[in-house]
Amino acid sequence: MNRVALRMLMGDRAKYIGIIFGITFASLLITQQMSVFTGIMYRTFATITDVGQPQLWVMDPKVAYIDDIKPLQSTQLYRVRSVDGVDWAVPFYKGLLRARLSNGTFQTVSVLGIDDATLLGGPPVMVEGRLEDLRKTDGVIVDEVAAKTRLAKPSAVPGQPPQPLRIGDTLELNDRRATVVGLCRTTRSFQSQPVLFTTFSRAMSYAPRERKLLSFVLVGVKPGEDEGAVATRITERTGLQAVRREDFMWMTMMYFVKYTGIPINIGTAVLLGFIVGTAIAGMTFFNFTQDNLKQFGALKAMGASNWVLLRMTILQSLTVGTIGYGLGVGAASLFGYLARNSELAFRMPWQVLAISAGAVLLICVLSAIFSIIKVMRLEPAIVFKA
Amino acid sequence: MSAEVIVHCRNVAKSYGLGQERVHALRGVDLDVHSGELLMLVGPSGCGKTTLISVIAGILDPDEGSVQVLGQDMRTTRGSARTRFRGTNVGFVFQQFNLLPALSALENVAVPLLILGVPRGEAHARAQTMLERVGLGGRSRSLPAQLSGGQQQRVAIARSLVHGPRLVVCDEPTSALDQETGQRVMEILREVAVGAGRALVVVTHDARTFGFADRIAHMNDGRILDVVQGSTARAHKEHQTWE
Ligand SMILES: Nc1ncnc2c1ncn2[C@@H]1O[C@H](COP(=O)(O)OP(=O)(O)OP(=O)(O)O)[C@@H](O)[C@H]1O
Ligand SMILES: [Mg+2]
Numbered sequence: 001m002n003r004v005a006l007r008m009l010m011g012d013r014a015k016y017i018g019i020i021f022g023i024t025f026a027s028l029l030i031t032q033q034m035s036v037f038t039g040i041m042y043r044t045f046a047t048i049t050d051v052g053q054p055q056l057w058v059m060d061p062k063v064a065y066i067d068d069i070k071p072l073q074s075t076q077l078y079r080v081r082s083v084d085g086v087d088w089a090v091p092f093y094k095g096l097l098r099a100r101l102s103n104g105t106f107q108t109v110s111v112l113g114i115d116d117a118t119l120l121g122g123p124p125v126m127v128e129g130r131l132e133d134l135r136k137t138d139g140v141i142v143d144e145v146a147a148k149t150r151l152a153k154p155s156a157v158p159g160q161p162p163q164p165l166r167i168g169d170t171l172e173l174n175d176r177r178a179t180v181v182g183l184c185r186t187t188r189s190f191q192s193q194p195v196l197f198t199t200f201s202r203a204m205s206y207a208p209r210e211r212k213l214l215s216f217v218l219v220g221v222k223p224g225e226d227e228g229a230v231a232t233r234i235t236e237r238t239g240l241q242a243v244r245r246e247d248f249m250w251m252t253m254m255y256f257v258k259y260t261g262i263p264i265n266i267g268t269a270v271l272l273g274f275i276v277g278t279a280i281a282g283m284t285f286f287n288f289t290q291d292n293l294k295q296f297g298a299l300k301a302m303g304a305s306n307w308v309l310l311r312m313t314i315l316q317s318l319t320v321g322t323i324g325y326g327l328g329v330g331a332a333s334l335f336g337y338l339a340r341n342s343e344l345a346f347r348m349p350w351q352v353l354a355i356s357a358g359a360v361l362l363i364c365v366l367s368a369i370f371s372i373i374k375v376m377r378l379e380p381a382i383v384f385k386a
Numbered sequence: 387m388s389a390e391v392i393v394h395c396r397n398v399a400k401s402y403g404l405g406q407e408r409v410h411a412l413r414g415v416d417l418d419v420h421s422g423e424l425l426m427l428v429g430p431s432g433c434g435k436t437t438l439i440s441v442i443a444g445i446l447d448p449d450e451g452s453v454q455v456l457g458q459d460m461r462t463t464r465g466s467a468r469t470r471f472r473g474t475n476v477g478f479v480f481q482q483f484n485l486l487p488a489l490s491a492l493e494n495v496a497v498p499l500l501i502l503g504v505p506r507g508e509a510h511a512r513a514q515t516m517l518e519r520v521g522l523g524g525r526s527r528s529l530p531a532q533l534s535g536g537q538q539q540r541v542a543i544a545r546s547l548v549h550g551p552r553l554v555v556c557d558e559p560t561s562a563l564d565q566e567t568g569q570r571v572m573e574i575l576r577e578v579a580v581g582a583g584r585a586l587v588v589v590t591h592d593a594r595t596f597g598f599a600d601r602i603a604h605m606n607d608g609r610i611l612d613v614v615q616g617s618t619a620r621a622h623k624e625h626q627t628w629e
Pocket of ligand 2: 435436437557
């Protein structure tokens with residue numbers, strides 16, 4: 001009877017395409033919305049993503065997320081280094097500073113100061129120049145998007161587009177010179193300020209005079225050591241908060257989820273996409289089975305059990321579900337691919353695919369069950385009704 | 387009438403709805419249908435014919451009375467046992483044919499066998515034989531929409547017989563067809579379906595088909611008025627002027 005079920009499904013081309021279209025649309029909507037949501041959530045911890053080498057981040061116990069800077073005593077660095085299982089520990093500065101551009105305007109930039117000696121914590125991808133060039137006098141590395149946009153120099157000729165910031169150009173940070181020695185690619189952040197990498201000591205000289213300037217201690221764990229165990233040890237020995245990189249990403253994301261309205265608002269859109277998608281897919285399939293009620297009734301009269309009819313309906317719905325899901329996810333991927341160079345936040349990790357697959361599956365099974373309830377309750381006697 | 391009793395109804399009553407809306411569709415029907423005969427159920431619209439064959443075929447439960455089909459009490463054969471019983475022993479022919487539009491004639495005829503779990507190859511072979519018996523051996527790959535009404539009803543007849551049921555119920559099998567086609571369908575039904583060990587119950591409005599009956603049961607207002615021998619038993623004209 002499985003073949004019969006599939007033939008029934010595909011027999012009516014127009015309706016079949018309609019149902020698939022409904023489910024495609026639903027899974028596109030769900031996947032696309034969730035990917036945008038995920039993309040935005042990823043932006044909240046862009047800095048952690050970009051600073052790839054350390055396994056552990058060490059910070060003040062009250063720090064709740066990456067932008068929540070509560071500086072540490074510089075001596076903490078040495079205390080962390082002395083903890084068992086720590087392979088290396090380097091200082092990391094993160095702060096918002098005002099940069100004065102060559103035309104005299106100001107722009108807030110996110111300055112990341114990395115260890116002078118090792119340059120650990122530097123940008124993931126250099127577009128121009130080399131990371132080592134940071135050792136040159138006043139060297140800073142600027143993110144390429146900002147170099148073309150917010151840090152760009154106004155054109156000398158009025159009316160012409162601004163000139164991108166290039167290697168050799170200079171800025172001022174707190175009245176101190178900064179010379180661009182490289183351009184890098186960074187993950188777009190939530191606040192999307194320009195990102196500027198420099199050495200830790202130079203970052204200190206740019207930063208306003210304060211007693212403490214060590215934002216984080218970045219830690220590499222000795223090979224074979226358990227990251228969690230080392231983190232616990234650091235906390236016990238120093239009283240500082242030490243978290244694994246992934247946990248820090250999660251903490252940061254959850255902070256945004258809890259304390260800013262933005263994820264909730266986007267979440268509402270996702271939820272709406274989910275509901276609309278579910279409704280469309282469910283309704284189209286439900287309509288299909290209602291149209292076939294008489295056929296199911298005839299089968300029932302002829303001795304097909306409720307169980308057989310349920311199996312047929314579920315097979316039908318899983319078939320359209322699978323095809324629709326494939327097309328929908330394909331379309332969402334295409335959307336993400338086409339938007340890859342735009343401002344759009346779009347990320348489609350396997351979890352998103354799994355959730356939308358689960359959603360489509362749920363839609364299909366639920367609508368199959370809803371449809372079949374009517375078939376099961378169906379008095380087979382309706383088959384004699386004209 | 388010493389032949390085996392296939393359907394045995396006693397005092398069968400059935401009503402629909404409640405209170406003011408209540409309709410008594412059957413008001414105590416006694417009826418036996420014997421093996422080897424074609425029994426016609428005739429009567430004015432709304433008198434309960436469809437209700438009665440639904441009860442006989444085991445797709446509707448009466449409120450009162452007893453129905454035995456092939457010696458089995460329908461009151462105690464319930465749920466999936468009833469469904470299986472229908473699948474094995476009952477064939478259906480509907481006024482609107484009720485073929486699955488997406489399936490070819492052959493596949494439609496094979497459905498009752500597939501429901502019974504017969505492997506597809508065997509089911510199709512048996513369906514082909516049955517289609518040949520209704521004169522449609524050459525149209526097995528046609529979809530219902532590609533067949534005339536009469537041809538569709540012949541496919542439906544083949545489907546109702548393919549699994550060798552002992553009871554076949556037909557509700558107005560000719561009323562969606564023109565007169566000539568209706569006659570032809572009845573001829574085929576008579577030829578192919580009537581046989582030893584099988585009973586046919588045919589509901590009809592169509593006086594011109596009365597000639598195909600072995601017996602004719604007249605119904606009115608939920609009751610059987612009388613059961614008379616049909617023209618196959620004694621030549622006559624009088625029943626054809628009934629209604
Ligand atoms: N499902 C139902 N709900 C309520 N009333 C019903 C239902 N089915 C039939 N009836 C009523 O029961 C009575 C008998 O109906 P039935 O369909 O058995 O008549 P019939 O003899 O087959 O009529 P027709 O020749 O028009 O097909 C009618 O009055 C009809 O309106
Ligand atoms: Mg009727």
